[in-house]
Amino acid sequence: MVGNILRAAAAPSVPPAPAIEPAQRLISIEGIARRYRQKHTGEVTVFEDLWLGIDQGEFVCIIGHSGCGKTTVLNILAGLDRPDEGVVIVDGREVDGPSLDRAVIFQGHALLPWLTVLGNVAYAVAARNRSWSKAKVREHARRFIELVGLSGAERKRPAELSGGMKQRVGIARALAIEPKTMLMDEPFSALDALTRGTLQDEVRRICLTTDQTVMMITHDVDEAIYLADKIVLMTNGPGARIAEVVRNTLPRERDRNQMHRLPGYYAIRNHLMDFLVSRSATFGDELAAGRAWSARSVPVVEPGREDAARQPPRGRQPLEPKQLAPR
Amino acid sequence: MGWSDRGRALLLSALVLGVFLAAWHLATRGTGGAEGLDPAYAALMGAQVTEGASAMPGPLDVAAELWRHVTDPFYDAGPNDKGIGIQLAYSIGRVLLGYGMAVIVAIPLGFLIGMSPLVSRALDPFIQIMKPISPLAWMPLALYTIRDSNASAVFVIFICAVWPMLVNTAFGVATVRREWLNVARTLEIPAWKRALTVVLPAAAPTILTGMRISIGIAWLVIVAAEMLVGGTGIGYFVWNEWNNLSIVNVIVAILFIGVVGMVLDQLLAAAARLVTFPE
Structure with missing residues (x-):
């Protein structure tokens, strides 16, 4: 039911841009850079020459260490921040400010504490649908509160909710404006493992059923593998860039608890961990050693593919590899 | 127990x-x-x-006099003999008038200062110099320019009430959480509406704190101001009874000043509770 609502609202109000590629390219990041001046060291480049395309309906995760500018990239996409160079094209138009088509789920939930749960969601709904009556706005908001499983908590204020419930309200608020894209900045990082798992399941379910295009920042490798179709690897800042895009070859119907038994899972996970632990810092050396790489068309790798081919369909389970948590 | x-x-x-x-x-x-x-x-x-x-006077004399005032607060027997209720009403009226004008000026100006770093920096030296001036120091200037003692008293209340409200409003507005503003921006809410639906509720507790400080100062200053301008008001009443050497009436007036001040403060405290939100 919600899927229909979302799809109906996603009908473009402007004529769609001529399709450049067979898959509908929705977001195109074109050579953006962020620099700032420092007193002693002169100009510092946080990141530069970032190019990335996101197709309609894709779930993209960005991983990289703190300070590589992930949040800035997300804010630029949201229109809350501006790049010092380059542009972001969304739906055939250059981003020049925030838009209701791009909903943001903030890291710290960012609910307005003086409003109730219903008030927070209705605030967004009323902003999207200015001509709606109060009753219609509330009705619409209630439906999305129900969708994230918070029925009965409509009259509560954010301070009375647990961290997981607050983030659910944030998700309901983002979904309720029926955006074309959802931008999430580490939405689950402040939650306990159990709540995080449940919310990941819900976000995945909702995004699959509504064909939502999502870009999400995360630190959590397993979260990225579970949720993303494409995982963007950013090197360490300053001077961060997109090193690779990992295509997730796990089947679309995957279960969070059974995921590690899927062929290819460990290959992807090891690839991501290797990148975070060492390659994110030494990527420059790889380039210096003569690796073929272009910022404009970043290599897309499929570490899960070869592994799945190598592995017998019902063979023994792979041993848990030694892992270092990147902290 | x-x-x-x-x-x-x-x-x-x-x-x-x-x-x-x-x-x-x-x-x-x-x-x-x-x-x-x-x-x-x-x-x-x-x-x-x-x-x-x-x-x-002893406590019994004061109690007797207090009872006389409480039972007959609104008599009017000429310019120098009015009931304490009438005198308090004059004072409260002046305070509310001056305070109301201060609210009208300070809150929008505080909004502007809080929202614009440029205006904030430009006006800061003036505010810093004006803020510590005793409001009574303005009195001669007010009497000379306004030429009306009553209006001058109101002006003095205005000038003393304006600063805490202005400074608190500017601070409250400037420190509204960035993420709340970003929420409104991503919802494409126009700036004026953002000011009303996000900045105002977010800054309201701080603004109300400033208003509470201001009403306290205004009530402190009105007594002194009325001693200077004379004619009516609780400050004039105190000074007049001092001239009559009626210490008992001075003590009664002091009690009333305290009670009214407390009521004004509690009213604003209640208003502050209404707009305060838990985080």
């Missing part, structure tokens, strides 16, 4: 009051008269000499 904390606090309060009243009574009671005075001399000198009483 069985006494709640509140009950015990109340008991202690009553005890403090009792001890204070008893000490006051003992310190000011008559110590028996001096015998054998010339009756004419005694009539001339009054109780202070004839009965050894203090010139300071």
